[in-house]
Amino acid sequence: MSTPLRFVVVGLGARSRTWLRVMQASPDVQIVGLADPSPAARDAALKLLPDATVAAEISKLTQMVEADVALLVTPPGGREGQIEACLAAKLDILAEKPLADDVSSAARHVRAAEAAGRTLIVGLNFRFLPVTVALKQALNAGIVGAPEFARFTYERWRDGQLPHLNKYPLVMDHPMLWEQSIHHFDLMRHVYGKEVTRIHARTFNPSWSMYRGDANVFALLEFDGGLHVSYQGTWAGGVDRLDFDWRTDCTEGVLIQREMFGDLVMARRHDTSFKPVPTLPHEPWITDAAALLEMAVAAFRGTGPVLCSGRDHLQSLLMLAACIRSSDRRAPVEIEELRQEIIQPEDTP
Ligand SMILES: NC(=O)c1ccc[n+]([C@@H]2O[C@H](COP(=O)([O-])OP(=O)(O)OC[C@H]3O[C@@H](n4cnc5c(N)ncnc54)[C@H](O)[C@@H]3O)[C@@H](O)[C@H]2O)c1
Incomplete structure (x- = not known):
């Protein structure tokens, strides 16, 4: 050992x-x-x-x-x-x-x-959830064909004043995007194995939000190869609960993740009911962090790949910046525009 x-x-x-x-x-x-x-x-x-x-x-x-x-x-x-x-x-x-x-x-x-x-690794623990592993495997295996469009909703009332929660998001400009949507955007890139090319977004704050910055993000994400994802996320939902639903429509059927930590189902075009897709047992927040840590340790030792590098993470961060610019501009924004502006000039040796 x-x-x-x-x-x-x-x-x-x-x-x-x-x-x-x-x-x-x-x-x-x-x-x-x-x-x-x-x-x-x-x-x-x-x-x-x-x-x-x-x-x-x-x-x-x-x-x-x-x-x-x-x-x-x-x-x-x-x-x-x-x-x-x-x-x-x-x-x-x-x-x-x-x-x-x-x-x-x-x-x-x-x-x-x-x-x-x-080595710089970013802690994207949701990639390591058994449900994410199963969804990615199902997509890669093409069990319902190739994805062409999807809907991702995350509707939560997050009481940012609860003693066990961090307080800095209460005063961030875009708490939903930077603290929460970052996980969702990373998950999409990870499971679809594609990059976003264009985003049309609107961020805003409902009248009852306890957050100073925008708690709501609505976005239409266009991935390379033509995959379209409709995204809706909020930390200021109208009811005190968390509803998660991620449905991917593919050439021969659908895959739906109905809970944040599980409940993955599939159906082929003419099925009349959904069939569960098996996922490994897990303990929320623990198993995923443990698997992330295992990956990181192997990467630091040089015995395994770096799966969530800082450089890879920049791609997801550009999606957040594109949402903000698109919302301000009231128009779609190309990721390339932001990449050239923010990342490339300083990257040239
Ligand atoms: N991956 C996940 O599921 C997940 C969940 C929650 C939070 N997070 C992330 O974890 C990070 C921390 O969030 P949190 O909820 O623990 O926030 P927090 O505010 O509860 O804790 C942050 C801690 O950092 C300390 N700190 C501030 N400046 C410091 C410095 N210069 N040196 C050392 N310590 C310093 C603060 O005193 C505080 O104790 C954030 O990036 C957040 O997005 C990730």
């Missing part, structure tokens, strides 16, 4: 609680350090990991303890200093999504990691 990779965890808020549980259960990981400016957050994490070295900032922590990898579980804005400190200490990075709160910053993080020769 290989020696465990030494991780430092940067950011000890809501999401870190899942990560600490998952990492503590992994024989591949040893948590050696914890960083957070909040004394209360550090104390709570130290109760779980009394032997870990703690500091308020990652730049201090890296001077106190030797490590191999940093897990960034901080808010996406303002990660420049964290990334710089990690790279200076020669750490590989597993960063929670979104990598940054704008595409230019994310592109800078990606370039900095590449220049330093470190």
Whole structure:
């Protein structure tokens, strides 16, 4: 068995609680350090990991303890200093999504990691859900033919004041897009194996929303090869529940994911009922994070592929930026327009 990779965890808020549980259960990981400016957050994490070295900032922590990898579980804005400190200490990075709160910053993080020769992975845990694996397999196997159009709806009343939830999304310009739709857009790219070329979107905020920025995203996404997806997401739904529905219409039938964590069904054109598509057992938030961690550990060790690289993630972030521009412009936006503007000029050596 290989020696465990030494991780430092940067950011000890809501999401870190899942990560600490998952990492503590992994024989591949040893948590050696914890960083957070909040004394209360550090104390709570130290109760779980009394032997870990703690500091308020990652730049201090890296001077106190030797490590191999940093897990960034901080808010996406303002990660420049964290990334710089990690790279200076020669750490590989597993960063929670979104990598940054704008595409230019994310592109800078990606370039900095590449220049330093470190691996940068983004934590897109939904790719590792058994239902996602089954949906991708079903599409790849063509069990109902090739996809031509789809509808993706995510309708949720998210009470952003709940004590166990993070608070920064309450004041973001586009909380739905950057915190939630990013998962959905990444999932679409992942399962369809295609890139979006054009987006026509409208973002807005319902009158009763508790979010300062837009909690609603309506978008028509055009993928290469002609696949069209109609997307509707909200954190300010009219009723306190979460409804998820992702239906993909294919040349010979449909595949429908009826719940966020499962309930995948299929039907051929003239079937009169839906047939379940089997998925492996799982524990929401845990199994997916554990599978993501397994992938990341293998990638950092050089024994497996990097499945959610920072560079790949830029493509999903461009989709968010395109939604914002399209909504402002009241017209469709080509992804290429944004890529050339935001990513390519600085990428040329
Ligand atoms: N993949 C998922 O399913 C999922 C779920 C929830 C959150 N997230 C992501 O996880 C990240 C963190 O979200 P959260 O809900 O834990 O937020 P949070 O606000 O609850 O916690 C963030 C923590 O980071 C700390 N922090 C701020 N600046 C820091 C710095 N410079 N160094 C060290 N720590 C710092 C804060 O004090 C806080 O304790 C975000 O990117 C979010 O989108 C992902």
